[in-house]
Amino acid sequence: xxxxxxxxxxKMAKKAAAREKIMATKTEERGLVxxxxxxxxxxxxxxxxxxxxxxxxxxxxxxxxxxKGGMETGERRLIAAHFADLCxxxxxxxxxxxxxxxxxxxxxxxxxxxxxxxxxxxxxxIRMVLLDEINxxxxxxYLDLDEVLAFLRAEKxxxxxxxLTGRNAAEALVEAADLVTEMTLVKxxxxxxVKAQPGVEF
Numbered sequence: 001x002x003x004x005x006x007x008x009x010x011k012m013a014k015k016a017a018a019r020e021k022i023m024a025t026k027t028e029e030r031g032l033v034x035x036x037x038x039x040x041x042x043x044x045x046x047x048x049x050x051x052x053x054x055x056x057x058x059x060x061x062x063x064x065x066x067x068k069g070g071m072e073t074g075e076r077r078l079i080a081a082h083f084a085d086l087c088x089x090x091x092x093x094x095x096x097x098x099x100x101x102x103x104x105x106x107x108x109x110x111x112x113x114x115x116x117x118x119x120x121x122x123x124x125x126i127r128m129v130l131l132d133e134i135n136x137x138x139x140x141x142y143l144d145l146d147e148v149l150a151f152l153r154a155e156k157x158x159x160x161x162x163x164l165t166g167r168n169a170a171e172a173l174v175e176a177a178d179l180v181t182e183m184t185l186v187k188x189x190x191x192x193x194v195k196a197q198p199g200v201e202f
Contacts, residue, residue: 029159030158030159031127031156031157031158031159031160031161031162032161032162032177032178032179033152033156033161033162033164033176033177033178033179034047034050034161034162034163034164034177034178034179034180034181035135035163035164035165035169035173035174035177035179035180035181036163036164036165036166036181036183037135037165037166037167037168037169037174037180037181037182037183038167038181038182038183038184038185039167039183039184039185040182040183040184040185040186041183041185041188041201042183043165043166043167043183044132044133044165046181046183047130047132047163047165048063048075048130050128050130050161050163051063051075051079051087051128051130054086054087054127054128055079055083055086055087058086059086059127059128060086060087060125060126060127061086061087061088061126061127061128061129061130062087062088062089062090062120062126062128062129062130063076063079063087063088063089063090063129063130063132064090064092064113064116064117064120064129064130064131064132064134065089065090065091065092065093065113065132065133066092066093066109066110066113066131066132066133066134066136066137066142066166067093067106067110067133067136067137067166068091068093068132068133071202072202073202074198074199074202076089076091088120088126090113090116092109092110092112092113092116093106093109093110093113093133106140106142107142110137110142110143111142111143113134113137114134114137114143114148117129117131117134118151118155121151121152121155121156121157121160121162122155122157124157124159124160126160127159127160127161128160128161128162128163129160129161129162129163130163130165131162131163131164131165132165132166133165133166134148134164134165134166135164135165135166135167135168135169135170135173136166136167136168137166138166138169138170138173139166139167139168139170145170145172145173146172148173149172149173149176152176153176164177
């Protein structure tokens with residue numbers, strides 16, 4: 001048993017040294033373009049986790065929600081009630097397209113959301129901007145993908161992080177991003193007749 005513990009300690013010390021050597025080469029710090037996509041649940045949830053990390057670090061941040069409408073959510077209520085000084089929150093959609101059934105209005109709302117997003121991203125005091133469900137707006141053609149990519153390349157301040165969520169992220173966006181996570185659907189209670197619930201979905 002003692003020999004096993006000593007072997008383990010040697011193995012872990014070797015791993016720690018290798019890890020320290022790798023970490024010493026990671027010196028760059030810059031704002032990232034981050035994409036959360038895929039059919040699985042958790043894209044917005046993970047992005048809001050980063051927003052709350054920014055808040056905990058006293059870093060100014062902002063949220064612009066595309067597509068999503070006026071339904072009350074826990075994250076919006078919490079931020080509005082307690083962290084509005086650190087996090088600007090803009091819900092610019094009126095609901096999913098099958099709810100609104102008005103493409104012209106959806107496109108106008110998406111365009112307004114993008115104008116708000118650009119203003120927030122340009123502000124060098126804001127360290128992270130979450131563009132929630134913008135991938136859906138891009139997929140439906142409510143926003144021009146080339147314009148979004150050009151703006152991020154040319155006008156995003158060097159220390160600002162921008163997070164873009166939603167299914168079916170465009171390949172060009174995935175290529176341009178620094179960090180991409182695809183949520184994979186393995187199992188979902190909705191398929192078993194369970195509705196969206198507070199604390200899980202909103």
